[in-house]
Amino acid sequence: MNRAIPSAAFRGSGSTASTEARALFYQSLTTTVPKELVHRASVAEVMLTDWERVSKDHFTVAAQWPRGHSFFANVDGRHDPLIAAETIRQAGTLLTHAEFGVPLGYHFLMWDLSVSVQPEILRVGTAPASVDVEMTCEDVKLRGNRLAGCRYNAVIRRDGQVAATGSANFTCTSGKVYERLRGDRSDFAERQLPLTAPVAPQNVGRISPMDVVLSPIGDPNRWLLRVDTRHPILFDHPVDHVPGMVLLEAARQASTALLGCPCLPVDFSSEFMKYVELDAPCVIEAQHLPDSGTDRGERVLVTGYQDETPVFRSTVTMAPFSA
Template identity: 30%
Template sequence: MTETETRFPAPSSALTFDRTVARSHAHRRALGEVFVADSVADGDSTFYTSVQIPRAHSLWYDRTTVYHDSFAMAEAARQGSFVILHQHVGVPVGLPFSMQRYEFDVTDREAFRDDEKNPLQGVLRYEIVSRVDRSADFSDLTLAGDLTVDGRVAMELSADVVFLARADYEALRAYQLGRVAASGPDYTAAPLPAAAVGRRDSRNVVIGAPVAVGSDWDYPLLPDRRHPALFDHDYDHVPGPFIIEAFRQAALDTAVREGMLGTPNAMVMSCSSHFSQFAEFGAPLECRSTPLDPTRPGTARVELELRQFDKVLTVGALELAELTGHEDPFLNRTEARR
């Protein structure tokens, strides 16, 4: 279905794909990193955004299969939640926030197949299912929704977001940053080979070789702040998208090492993440990966923990579906000789 043929129920039918929203509303600095095109409200608690993933992108197009990266749409949905909160809920831009939980499930894998002609686009519907205002600048919000691609529900999502008064946030961060006694390098390990984590470009590898710890694997994290997508702007802590990408890569490598997958060419079918504390730069970060029994045939399931200062900062679980037989022919094309 082409852009002009795409139809969604009202009021989302008013959405356009002509331009991006303001980059500040999507919490991005580079225009090319904004994946939200438009938004509209349907009452006080239901909202729609139009989202589009570029066909060429330094991170999200770095894949080896004919399927678009489900993480790319998850990033678009993450941006979409911020756009809704700023444009329709009245949350001011610049108010400190913390994404405390983020989850998604792919409900239609074929909706992510790349037709090699059009960018992947769809409509994201979010509902505010819970809101607790503790003060003028302190709110707890729970969002839940789904992503529709060509009239098919392709993904279901939910998230918990906490907004803080700036003075409270600055006091909290001053206390937490005091734990880093002396700023050291962000990482010292060498990255795994790109192919080991389903990538082609080594610059997109964010973990090093693991160490076996019983039945688990511990991976060092490599937060290289030169990365143009994962570190699109300055952060005072290691950002959530980087952590989730590290979880994905650790899960892929673990699944292959444990024989759960025959190849790292796989799609993330479900992802859950819960953030309890900020991860800091200048101190070692590691991801502990634990293989689990799968819940669906043909998948691998891995539990993950982000650790720093001998504490668990983030926990998550990913389910992966192997994509053997769905490799991208454009990767290794051969030119006909004349």
């Protein structure tokens, strides 16, 4: 962004330098992209700082990860892998609005999201991590001349090294169509269930009970999804269903509880089959999966059920903490 700063000293000769000329020296000032373009209410939760179109369906997006975050906390001295997932989500939303012309106010439905991280590149340094996200869009679907959905693939690099890769598939629809699809579900405030008690934070890799998204039901491999719509990060703004990032966090916490030891999630592969409603209990179930033959870690399948119907499924690979 080029913006005039009249009070700044101009590094040039002569006394007739215009305000515009003054601004040219300060082209590298950094700010976040508009929060509306990434569907966030809080500026503090915007990870992205810039973007550029490289070709028709190829883009680069700049982002910054803080050294510390109130929810995406450091894990084993590394940036939380879920901050990579949130960065990929935000990048897809940004491009949909800023480059493909989808109006603000449209609703997005994520069908799947996968993320794979390289733990050695995620180490927290002495400054915030500046990362570059290479985005490629494919299977672009149009409704008339407007984007209706697509799949995008992401490669996140830090200092030129691949820190994470991921992909997602989504569709989007206007507010009027969304209201017809959801019916009276949009009146979420009147329908959400009472908040349930959390499991012990240390059992799911958390410090604060506020950040726990599982409640005990007396089964070591099954829990109730704990939905706290007052949470300032997971519920950054009012919604009429459980956000996908809450479900990813539930998958991470269920995997940690099942394995019974601190681990770093290095791979997520998630499907979102239906909206997870606020007015019905959601049971979270975790089970071990056979060894995949790689050295990435142990695999866990986490499934969410509402009314005994699967609503989301996530395969999580958990690696032990480094020595």
